[in-house]
Amino acid sequence: MNETYFLIKSAHLTSGYEVHKKDCKWLYSTKDQTLLGYFPNRLEAIEEAKRNQYTILHEGTCCTGCRE
Secondary structure, three states, X not given: OOEEEEEEOOOOOOOOHHHHHHHOOEEEEOOOOOEEEEEOOHHHHHHHHHHHOXXXXXXXXXXXXXXX
8 A cells, every 4th residue: 555655864864765665654863863763644744844943855655565
């Protein structure tokens, strides 16, 4: 089942992209590249990003087991 996701990360955080993309979860990190966790939905991710000045770098669809 495909679902929309956001990958939220700071500019220099590159590790873990494919793994978290396949999980179809909301990913966020601090500006010092610390991976913090996930959000269950888009609105929560956006609100947290605004509140902490995180950057949303990617939006798209994914499915379990998919790889780019």
